[in-house]
Amino acid sequence: MDAIAGRLARDEPALRSSRDLWPGVRQGTGTGSGASLFIGDMVGIALFTPAMAGTRDYRMALLAKPGDAVVVRQRSPGFEAYLAEYLGIRQVRFLEAQGADPAPVAKQCRTSPALFGPLLELLQAAGSLTLNGYLVTGHLWQLAQALAAAAGLPVYVAGPSPRMSRRVNDKLWFWEVAREIAGPESVPPTAFAFGPAAAAGQIARLARVSGQVVVKVPDSAGAAGNIRFGAAQLEGLGPAALRALLEQRLRAAGWEGGYPVLVGVWESGVEKSPSVQMWLPQAAGGPPEILGLFEQRVQGREGRFAGARYASLSRDTEDTLTADALRLGALFQQAGYFGPCSLDAVLRTDPSGAEQIHWIECNGRWSGVSIPLAAATGLLGQRPGGIVIVQEYLADQAPHDTAWQCSRLGDLLLRRGQSREGVILVSPPRPQxxxxxxxxxAGSQARAEALMDAVFERISPAG
Incomplete structure (x- = not known):
């Protein structure tokens, strides 16, 4: 592991060195009376627009404490009232960025006096400030440097260097590393394509041996950059027509022409989509920690994330997932990664009937699982015995606000300090x-499942 991490760092020194290029800024978390800033913006992940991200940037507010600040694209007074009344998240300053601006919120915080001024005041009053981003990018580090320079006070970034952040979230980079650490059979058949002709050729080649092929924009997430092709759909298409179809569908998803792209087999026989949630401290802070094994629920042809629950797996499968994840986490940590990290896989049955684990991608950031898990752990004082997470659209229903959801769910909602189980609203519902x-x-997975069943009964049109 040391040798591989050393080689990665030698081949790309910026994995480690780019975190040391920001005067007055330290990687880590402040201590004592310092405050924290939370930015849950998803813009910065390839193909994500403000409209796609919606209201989910409020999720990071669940991690805030008195004296902290949260910046969102569009404020929701109703959700802020819910946070205060039910979860006890009070004395937190909420700031509103320009919602429709395609610039990442971290950049807006640095360039807009209306945002930078209050953050500077927060830093000066607290003595230090820790920046927490849903995704850590160069914009977050630049904001930290600007604040540190203006105040002459320490600013911390709770996450990896910009280069390390890009690498662990790159599906092609992860595929190479996972193949080396967990073995060549631990990943699905995958190819790099450095141009449209190469991509079309790889699609045609894989379609001949598999019923489904997927093209992925390697640094996107949440299925936003997944383009599926069925073998029947490609029949009769020559190279030029296939290339044109591929670029048409990629550009429709917001792709701007960057290569390489990933071309791989869309797995058949998939039974479950496990995810290993981890926390990777700084190298001097101890080994990677497994926070939980989850089973993800995905929807649609492209496999959009719709929720998760603790996984129900065989002991052998759990042991393999855990061992591989710890090795990969240790490698990332030694190469310079710090912060929340989750590894996604698929569990499938091959044609011979044997069970097979294939690693798919790494999420080197906070996620739709890690945020509610961390929030629940903080609210309960311990990791919950059971948890079910839902993140989905509700078909055939009119949009409702947070107050309506609270009124319908009533006694099901968790109240900090008053209940040991219940439902946590993770972000406001979308307005439109x-x-x-x-x-x-809850204390058990069965009880958590029952609570979520009760949620859907109450908010359904007939409820």
């Missing part, structure tokens, strides 16, 4: 489309 982003937590 009925949605639910919530987590049910």
């Amino acid at each position: 489309r009925a949605s639910l982003n919530a987590a049910a937590v």
Whole structure:
């Protein structure tokens, strides 16, 4: 592991060195009376626009404490009232960025006096400030440097260097590393394509041996950059027509022409989509920690994330997932990674009937699982014995606000300090489309499942 991490760092020194290029800024978390800033913006992940991200940037507010600040694209007074009344998240300053601006919020915080001024005041009053981003990018480090320079006070970034962040979230980079650490059979058949002709050729080649092929924009997430092709769909298409179809579908998803792209087999026989949630401290802070094994629920042809729950797996499968994840986490940590990290896989049955684990991608950032898990752990004082997370649109329902959801769910909602189980609203519902982003937590998985069933009974049109 040391040798591989050393080689990665030699081949790309910026994995480690780019975190040391920001005067007055330290990697880590402040201590004592320092404050924290939370930015849950998803813009910065390839193909994500403000409209796609919706209201989910409020999720990071669940991690805030008195004296902290949260910046969102569009404020929701109703959700802020819910956070205060039910979860005890009070004395937190909420700031509103320009919602429709395609610039990442971290950049807006640095360039807009209306945002930079209050953050500078927060830093000066607290003595230090820790920046927490859903995704850590160069914009977050630049904001930290600007604040540190203006105040002459320490600013911390709770995450990896910009280069390390890009690498662990790159599906092609992860595929190479996972193949080396966990073995060549631990990943699905995958190819790099450095141009449109190469991509079309790889699609045609894989379609001959597999019924489904997927092209992925390697640094996107949440299925936003997944383009599926069925073998029947490609029949009769020559190289030029296949290339044109591929670029048409990629550009429709917001792709701007960057290569390489990933071309791989869309797995058949998939039974479950396990995810290993980890926390990777700084190298001097101890080994990677497994926070939980989850089973993800995905929807649609492209496999959009719709929720998760603790996984129900065989002991052998759990042991393999855990061992591989710890090795990969240790490698990332030694190469310079710090912060939350999750590894996604698929569990499938091959044609011979044997069970097979294939690693798919790494999420080197906070996620729709890690945020509610961390929030529930903080609210309960311990990791919940059972948890079910839902993040989905509600078909055939009119959109409703947070107050309506609270009124319908009533006694099901968790109240900090008053209940040991209940439902946590993770982000506000979308204004224009009925949605639910919530987590049910309880002492057992069966109880958490029952609570989430009760949620859907109450918010359904007939409920």
